[in-house]
Amino acid sequence: MSAIYENTTISIELADRLRAMPKIELHVHLEGATDAATVWELAQRNKVTPPVARLEEWQAMYAFRDFNHFLDVYGFAMQCMQTADDFTFMVERFLAEQARQNVRYCEVFLSASFMLDNFPQDEVIAVLTEGIKHGKEKYDIELRFIPDIGRQVPETRHKVLDFVLKGFEKGIFIGLGLGGMEVGFPPKLFTDVYDEARRQGLHLLAHAGETVGPESVWGAINDLKVERIGHGVRSAEDPKLLEYLAETQTPLEVCPHSNYRLGVTPLDEPHQMRALVDAGVFCTVNSDDPPMFSTDLTSEYLLFAKQGFSWDELWQLNLNAIKASFLTDEEKEAYRAEWKEFYAKVDK
Ligand code: HPA
Ligand code: ZN
Secondary structure, three states: OOOHHHOOOOOHHHHHHHHHOOEEEEEEEOHHHOOHHHHHHHHHHOOOOOOOOOHHHHHHOOOOOOHHHHHHHHHHHHHOOOOHHHHHHHHHHHHHHHHHOOEEEEEEEEEHHHHOOOOOHHHHHHHHHHHHHHHHHHHOOEEEEEEEEEOOOHHHHHHHHHHHHHHHHOOOEOEEEEEOOOOOOOHHHHHHHHHHHHHOOOEEEEEEOOOOOHHHHHHHHHOOOOOEEEEOHHHHHOHHHHHHHHHHOOOEEEOHHHHHHOOOOOOOOOOOHHHHHHOOOOEEEOOEOHHHHOOOHHHHHHHHHHOOOOHHHHHHHHHHHHHHOOOOHHHHHHHHHHHHHHHHHHOO
16 A cells, blocks of 8 residues: 555655755754665674674665664664764764755754763764864754663663763753653653753753653653653644643654654554644654655655645744754854745745
């Protein structure tokens, strides 16, 4: 059965605009932005034994059966990323890909709970600092990183917070995130480190409302007091939550291909984005783990266009990313000016 979201066609003009427009991405994981062939290359280089014998079989594993299968593949990919050189290489590939799509600024998650056993922290911070500099010089792209705690390993939370604070002092980390297995690991397990992170001035985020329903989003709001929600699409199941999100204009980082590929949104249904936007919820468009879900940021906008979102609505979602970012007001104004210039050129 073909998916409903692939059934409609859109004008070439709209597709071209979505490709060309300057963009901001607020929800993308560095490890998950590394494609299967690169992970394979890293496995050989670092002498990690893959779970299968050939690259083609490894690539075939990216057809995820469910969220847990995805986490297994993601977990193996992370084991292959072991040296500073690996991260330099991954950041360079990431930047080249974002530049190709006219992405101008990104807030990038790092799966810190798993990385910290492989690496001296200062070395990671040095490599990422260099990556930010390189992004600016070679691609004119700004990057900031947000290390996250893996929910399934709550015992790593203090170590991750220490790491985040180190990079925060140096201006390369801007916040604390929470990812991984939502089922069985509710937000309240992490209240202590979120309280401390807030005291220290970090921005606070969490994945929620992806594989668990509205109660997980309520938990992220009430127990962790997050500023943005990763995914949050299952908020559409709770009218009171929709009302709350619309009233507070709490941003959601929506990643539609990820939702379809992991079964969060049924393939034969339109994405929850329509219900969220129509309820007045403040949404942004993001790609999550792009090569793992055969997508990129442009394709996420194209998906919504194919589901009937107009140019004006898509442009508004693109503007929303500036507002929901953790940039300073002055930096946001500079991006707004750039967006305005593009809009004036195409929307005559
Ligand atoms: N959800 C939770 N954890 C993750 C994801 C996701 O979509 N991507 C990478 N880590
Ligand atoms: Zn994510």
